[in-house]
Amino acid sequence: MVKYMGQGERADGKKEWVRLSASSLEADIAYFDARLALLDGQTTSFYKRAEAHAYRELGKIMTDILAKLRG
DSSP, X not given: OEEEEXXXXXXXXXXXXXXXXXXXXXXXXXXXXXXXXXXXXXXXXXXXXXXXXXHHHHHHHHHHHHHHHHO
16 A cells, blocks of 8 residues: 655656655665664764664654554
8 A cells, every 4th residue: 555645846846745655664664773783882972872863763753654554
């Protein structure tokens, strides 16, 4: 099942909806999990802590969107 969320604008000025699919969200979530695994134990700098926090939050948001998409 594919849902359309949000919209952008094409070069010709027409509106374009963004397609979200369960498989694309699952791939994004897996990417964030992998990035977090690479950061494991290396969050000694402010940048690394911020990066880990961003990946955790994005993973949560995408997991919520995935749950809504699956209905």
